[in-house]
Amino acid sequence: MIDHGTKEYQQMVHLRNEMLRKPLGLHFTKDELDEEKNDILMGAFEDDRLLGCCLLTRIDSSTVRLRQMAVPSGMQGKGIGRALTIFAENIARDLGYKRLLMHARITAIGFYQKLGYGIIGDEFTEVTIPHYIMEKSL
Numbered sequence: 851m852i853d854h855g856t857k858e859y860q861q862m863v864h865l866r867n868e869m870l871r872k873p874l875g876l877h878f879t880k881d882e883l884d885e886e887k888n889d890i891l892m893g894a895f896e897d898d899r900l901l902g903c904c905l906l907t908r909i910d911s912s913t914v915r916l917r918q919m920a921v922p923s924g925m926q927g928k929g930i931g932r933a934l935t936i937f938a939e940n941i942a943r944d945l946g947y948k949r950l951l952m953h954a955r956i957t958a959i960g961f962y963q964k965l966g967y968g969i970i971g972d973e974f975t976e977v978t979i980p981h982y983i984m985e986k987s988l
Contacts, residue, residue, distance in 0.1 A: 851891065851892060852893050853891070859891065861893070861900040862891060865900055865902075865903055865920050865922065866903065866920045868922075869920040869922065869923070870977075874977055874978050876977060889908075890905060890941060892905065892906075892934060892937060892938060893934075894930050901922070902919075902922075902925065903918070903919075903920055904917065904918055904934050904935070905917050906938055906942060906950075909951070912946075912948040913947060913948070914942045914950055914951075915950070915951050915953075916938055916950055916951070919931060919934065919935070932965065936965070938950070948988055949988060952983070952984050953982075953983060954981060954982055954983075955980070955981055956980040956981065956982065962984050965986070966986050968984060968985060968986070969982045970982075
């Protein structure tokens with residue numbers, strides 16, 4: 851678990867910016883980062899090195915949204931994203947949520963399907979690229 855505003859949080863913002871935003875020509879705004887104060891922030895670490903991260907945002911009393919999953923390119927395919935997703939599901943379940951959903955980039959659909967997520971609805975564009983809403987009952 852990562853606390854907002856800490857050194858670990860700054861590493862998380864940097865990783866997400868490098869992997870998710872910068873390739874699209876986008877950057878985080880101060881308001882976007884301030885809104886994360888109410889989110890559940892998670893990271894996978896080896897010593898002090900951040901290997902991956904994600905966050906959970908409350909939608910309503912039964913639903914939480916997984917967002918901003920990021921693993922450095924050289925570390926992808928090693929099970930870090932899978933472990934983070936399972937950890938996030940367990941945290942959400944422990945907090946009483948019944949459903950986890952996400953806006954998954956089209957390139958990540960297969961990854962999430964292997965973890966039991968299903969597509970709901972049609973393709974849509976978010977941050978300039980195709981996404982699908984995916985969900986899983988917890």
